[in-house]
Amino acid sequence: MVSDAGTLTAVKEDAVRAGGPAPVSLRLYTIGYEGLSLNAFMDLLTNAGVAVLCDVRRNAFSMKRGFKKGQLAEACESVGIRYEHLPGLGIASNERKDLATQADRDALFRRYVGSTLSASSHEQDRIVELLADHGRVAIMCFEADPATCHRSHLAATLEASHPGLITVHHLRAS
Numbered sequence: 001m002v003s004d005a006g007t008l009t010a011v012k013e014d015a016v017r018a019g020g021p022a023p024v025s026l027r028l029y030t031i032g033y034e035g036l037s038l039n040a041f042m043d044l045l046t047n048a049g050v051a052v053l054c055d056v057r058r059n060a061f062s063m064k065r066g067f068k069k070g071q072l073a074e075a076c077e078s079v080g081i082r083y084e085h086l087p088g089l090g091i092a093s094n095e096r097k098d099l100a101t102q103a104d105r106d107a108l109f110r111r112y113v114g115s116t117l118s119a120s121s122h123e124q125d126r127i128v129e130l131l132a133d134h135g136r137v138a139i140m141c142f143e144a145d146p147a148t149c150h151r152s153h154l155a156a157t158l159e160a161s162h163p164g165l166i167t168v169h170h171l172r173a174s
Helices: 006-017 038-047 071-079 102-119 122-132 148-159
Strands: 025-034 054-055 084-085 136-141 168-170
Touching: 025 038, 025 071, 025 122, 025 148, 038 071, 054 071, 054 122, 054 168, 071 084, 084 122, 084 148, 102 148, 136 148
Parallel strands: 025 136, 025 168, 054 084, 054 136
Antiparallel strands: none
16 A cells, blocks of 8 residues: 555645645546557557656566657657656566466456555555656556556555545546
8 A cells, every 4th residue: 555645635735725726636547558559559648648657567578669668768758758667566477477267367466456566655655746746647557458457456556545636547549
């Protein structure tokens, strides 16, 4: 769980002290690049007004053109989006092998929530800080369907840790 739940509360309190309304919510997007070209992927991000892309793959490597860490960071920079790689929020490739059934995937996600998410408060805090500073952040991985990806569990954890302050939206190609 996120250890510094006060970050977003402080943002809300600062806005009220300054005489403005408290922010209704900060948007946390999720996105997968499966089936998308780099241009289509970047269009989804820019059309949603995403300011920061957090890559939550353990290894920011892809055989797909444009989705290796350096290439993706460069593409983001070219459209004014900040790129951050947070490998501590990913799942090791050896754990993703041999997932033949939904039961296998469910077991993987239970382990992810129970171990990786419980041990990654620093990386989760980083996403919260980026949300507080930039308003719209997307977390990305490979899978097109968020239900088949660990990022949906990460997003749900962040949303539950900050009720009423973070809302999750899944970006998908139409």
